[in-house]
Amino acid sequence: MSNPYAEIFRVPGTKGFSSAGFIARLPLPMSTIGIVAMLSQTHGEYWLAGAVSATFALANAFIAPQVSRWVDRKGQAAVLAPTVSIAFLGLIGLAAAAWAESPNWVLFVFALIAGVMPSIGSMVRARWTEIYRGEPQLHAAFAFESVLDELVYMAGPVFGIGLSVALFPEAGVLAAASFLAVGSTLFMIQKSTEPKLGAQTLNRSGSVMRYPAMWFVVFVFIGIGMIFGTVEVAVIAFAEALGNKAAATYVLSLYAAGSCAVGLLFGAMSFKRSLASRLLIASVVALITTLPLPFVGNLWVLTLMVFISGSIASPTFITGMSLIERIVPSAQLTEGITYAMTGVLIGFAAGSSVSGWMIDAYGASNGFWGAVFGGLVAVAAMVAGYRRLFALTQTPAPTDAMLPAAS
Known part of the structure; x- marks a missing residue:
């Protein structure tokens, strides 16, 4: 019996975009828990830490689908470059504000900016679908990515908390920003597997x-x-x-x-x-x-x-x-x-x-x-x-x- 996971990676470029996507997905769960770990140490107030983390999570929940809608209209690379840059600056700004003990409102502003972080997992699955649409390999590809999602959502919080406790309070958030920049860049430069824009794409509004x-x-x-x-x-x-x-x-x-x-x-x-x-x-x-x-x-x-x-x-x-x-x-x-x-x-x-x-x-x-x-x-x-x-x-x-x- 053939290995379905070996089969899905026989297409050139699949290993590259899946690996890069894994790295670029870590920042989301790292950030939510990393913000709590950071602010609970720098400000000593759990209500503030939870509120800022929730602001980031809810902002991303509402913004990410709109970013993905933009991706479907303009293409992955065209949208990732500006949105990743904004989210990266938001995370760096949030860490700097925590370190400098800035007013609380500054923390909330940078959390909102960081919420622009795009949904890399969705873009990874879109690439798999482009390659294996209507074929049985797509089931195995989705299974593999779901397993990686599990690892991301379990490993991300561990990294976010562990780095902040072991090194310094802002370490988890800064590491999330680094993973976002590196992973997204590696993902963007792989043009061969990026889904092509259809003729109807530019006209969609719903x-x-x-x-x-x-x-x-x-x-x-x-x-x-x-x-x-x-x-x-x-x-x-x-x-x-x-x-x-x-x-x-x-x-x-x-x-x-x-x-x-x-x-x-x-x-x-x-x-x-x-x-x-x-x-x-x-x-x-x-x-x-x-x-x-x-x-x-x-x-x-x-x-x-x-x-x-x-x-x-x-x-x-x-x-x-x-x-x-x-x-x-x-x-x-x-x-x-x-x-x-x-x-x-x-x-x-x-x-x-x-x-x-x-x-x-x-x-x-x-x-x-x-x-x-x-x-x-x-x-x-x-x-x-x-x-x-x-x-x-x-x-x-x-x-x-x-x-x-x-x-």
């Missing part, structure tokens, strides 16, 4: 969110993002409550390991069920795996349950991304994928916030109820949108000649 089906998929991603955010916060609190905070690192590592392992296996498989059916099943399983978490009493059981819960993340991502390819025309694929990734970011922020509040009010174990709620959001979205999504999988994928429909 957002992909005019497709009702997109809302259901985005809410599934919001629910999964809530599970991510909840687990990251609640695991740390749970381990600390048991007097072994350092163990949280190993538990969260296994959470990522579970998702990566199943993601690689899932990407190598072929399925007869429709994409809509697969996403519904994945959402239900995601909910079921969160149900035991609030009742866990020790770290060993928590580690096992977190590993099982993490194993469903990648299949959900892979299937959801494949559905988006069926929902939107190819000329708007980057924008569509970015909205999905934005959903994860919004869900992550909501999950971590709700979990933190629950932990402070009711104890560490109860923080995991945020993950259960996230699972309910994902399932509710799929139940509500199943008919529409199933119908889409029974028809040909939209072409560049199709304009967004309002219904």
Whole structure:
């Protein structure tokens, strides 16, 4: 049996843009947690650290889809150069303002500027789609990138916190700026795999969110993002409550390991069920795996349950991304994928916030109820949108000649 992952990298340039994309994706999760680590040390106020980090995350959630829409109209390299430069200066300015103990409003301004950071993961997937549109290799390519996303969202916070604590408070944010500049530059210079602009691209004005089906998929991603955010916060609190905070690192590592392992296996498989059916099943399983978490009493059981819960993340991502390819025309694929990734970011922020509040009010174990709620959001979205999504999988994928429909 041939290795599907070896096959996808046989096309020249694929190793290069995927590797560069991995580096360029690290800054987003590094920045969100790095801002908290930096400001909690320089200013000693967690409310400020959390508020500035949330400002960056929410700004990116609203700006990144518009940047991706611009990418679909003008091309990746043309848009990456200015937006990466702006985001880079925003991160550098934020670190400098923290070091200089500037007024709080200055921190918020630079956080907003840094929020211009583009969605590199969406552009990487757009390149894979350009190469393997309509071919089985695209499933494996999406699986591989979903695994890399897991590594990014787990390794990024570790780098962001670790550098700030081990070196100096601003180190995590400065490292994020460096990864953004280097990774994006390496990504931009690889012209051979950049998606070509279609004849209809320049005339497009409607957002992909005019497709009702997109809302259901985005809410599934919001629910999964809530599970991510909840687990990251609640695991740390749970381990600390048991007097072994350092163990949280190993538990969260296994959470990522579970998702990566199943993601690689899932990407190598072929399925007869429709994409809509697969996403519904994945959402239900995601909910079921969160149900035991609030009742866990020790770290060993928590580690096992977190590993099982993490194993469903990648299949959900892979299937959801494949559905988006069926929902939107190819000329708007980057924008569509970015909205999905934005959903994860919004869900992550909501999950971590709700979990933190629950932990402070009711104890560490109860923080995991945020993950259960996230699972309910994902399932509710799929139940509500199943008919529409199933119908889409029974028809040909939209072409560049199709304009967004309002219904």
